[in-house]
Amino acid sequence: MNGELASSGSAQLWERALKAMPGGVSHDGRFLPPHPTYFARAKGARKWDVEGREYIDYAVGSGAMMLGHSHPDVVKAVQAQMELGTFFATVHPLEIEWAELVQELIPSAERVRFTASGTESTLLAIRTARAYTGKPKLLRFEGHFHGWHDGVLLGMKAPFDEWPSLGIPDELRSTAAVAPQDANRVEEMLKADPAIGTIICEVSGANWGSVPISDDFLRDLRKLADRYGCVLIFDEVITGFRWSPGGKQKLLGITPDMTTMAKIVAGGMPGGAVGGKAEIMRLLDPNVEYKRYKPAVAHKGTYNASPIVSAAAVAALKVIRTGEPQRQADSVAKQLRAGMQQMIDELGVDALVYGESSTFTVYFAKGARRGSLASISPAAIRGSLNRDSLDIYTNGLRRRGVDNMSFTGGMTSLAHRDEDVPPTLEAFEGAVQDLLDAGRIVCT
Known part of the structure; x- marks a missing residue:
């Protein structure tokens, strides 16, 4: 640690932070009075x-x-990769090994695409699902957290019919429907609105399980998605590799169409992934033309599957799968x-x-x-x-x-x-x- 910083206490660092960053923090939830x-x-x-x-x-x-x-296997893998190179901006062997491990563990991951965070994972999954169904509207649940991009903020916290942030065009309201964790209400909404083509759910329940969710409700979502032609996305950013090596979907035997992942999937490093059915994920294939688009779904990202993150992820998932x-x-x-x-x-x-x-x-x-x-x-x-x-x-x-x-x-x-x-x-x-x-x- 930098000597100057090491000799400073939290109060002194906080005074410096206030002069350098808005509110002194880089995340809304990291402030704690009188100072972090x-x-x-x-x-x-x-x-x-x-x-x-x-x-x-x-x-x-x-x-x-x-x-x-700092698990020793992860530290060793990252140190070894640092010697070989930190970033190539091209494909490399470790990303294949990483994808194969995700395929091995997560039932829905017939194909895998990497991102740089959980927010990016849900953004990509929703975009791809919309492309696949041709339907613009997302159904999400009250209080569930899927990152901080515009498409998933409505319904993130109460009051669920109001935006929790400035800076979001109200026109986006038409792209999302917010439901309680109630299968009957979900079916009513699907019947009433044929524009709904995607359902996303935090499978722990809202906010990593602080609001519990029933296993039967998740089973009902699978049935309703099939009945109404929707893509079902399980957000396993938290539950993935924690509830079981194959996530909550493996534990319950309920396979969604797509799964969003981050955190553990990247070995605790900044990274994420989307796994899904091959026929859906093919829309991300740059060699496949679909309705004059090639690829059908645009997805870039400088640090997707960077070698350092890939090295940590591979090392971690080898322990996780035990x-x-x-x-x-x-x-x-x-x-x-x-x-x-x-x-x-x-x-x-x-x-x-x-x-x-x-x-x-x-x-x-x-x-x-x-x-x-x-x-x-x-x-x-x-x-x-x-x-x-x-x-x-x-x-x-x-x-x-x-x-x-x-x-x-x-x-x-x-x-x-x-x-x-x-x-x-x-x-x-x-x-x-x-x-x-x-x-x-x-x-x-």
């Missing part, structure tokens, strides 16, 4: 801030670090969920702890302990703790050596161990007590 914590290094399930404080990390690179930070990362991460997350719920019950706090696979979420709301997962909605999860309360909770965890992901949840990795559970639960109890002391949550 600046991190200097990470290894395994731990990371350290610029002041040298150690944290158990449940943000895990926004879900990207399934193997933990299933051991999922088994270990799931085991620790299960212990955390049970321990957190027990602590909530002992404190008498009105909250519910839940999650699938290697995730955990804490839902603070009136009636939560007596409620069911089916009662949790996108609007409810965002409204359960206001921004100030979330800051109290997050800062409470960090003061006690734990870093969370977003809202009130986190994820585990291969690097997390049973011995991480007790100190995490101790930090959790302290953060909950902070909320109680501030009068932000109630006891039943």
Whole structure:
């Protein structure tokens, strides 16, 4: 680390950041008052801030670090590729090996095209699906997150019929329909609007599972997509390679027409992928002419499948396919969920702890302990703790050596161990007590 930066604390770095970047950050969600914590290094399930404080990390690179930070196989692969060349701006052998691994693991990936991020993956998948069906409209679900491009912002957060950002032409409203996670309502919308040709769904449920989704609903989507001639896209940017080596689709035996991927698929590096049926993906083939277009769907991107990212991805997926990362991460997350719920019950706090696979979420709301997962909605999860309360909770965890992901949840990795559970639960109890002391949550 640069010596000048290493000798600066987070407060000093924040003052510099404010003069260099809008709001001092490069991502909307990275600000935390009074100022963000600046991190200097990470290894395994731990990371350290610029002041040298150690944290158990449940943000895990926004879900990207399934193997933990700096897994030796990934580090070795990236170092070796750096010696051979960082970027060629042409094809190279590693991208083929990477694509073959994705094909091997993801059932829907008959063909694979690489991108530079999850946002780019959903953008490309939706464009390709529209080209295939000839229908312009996308059906997406309330609160589901598919990146930050214009085509997927309507419905991203409540109120779901309003744009969550300036700068988007209102004319784009006609290209998207927003539905609740309700199969009957979806069918009504498909019957009423023949312009809908694409359905996209975050298969964990909204915001990586903070709003649960039923397996039966995903099965219904497959049936409805077939019945109404729609392309079904499973957004597995989070679930892909985490719920199982083949993603949630492999776990459930439900194969979509297309799958969007990022994060783990790229070994925790900046990269993404779209996998899909060969007949759909052929529209990206530069040798195929379709309706006078060649290729039918335009897709470029300087850093698609760059050698450095490809090297990390290949190394990571070879470990991922063993299933051991999922088994270990799931085991620790299960212990955390049970321990957190027990602590909530002992404190008498009105909250519910839940999650699938290697995730955990804490839902603070009136009636939560007596409620069911089916009662949790996108609007409810965002409204359960206001921004100030979330800051109290997050800062409470960090003061006690734990870093969370977003809202009130986190994820585990291969690097997390049973011995991480007790100190995490101790930090959790302290953060909950902070909320109680501030009068932000109630006891039943």
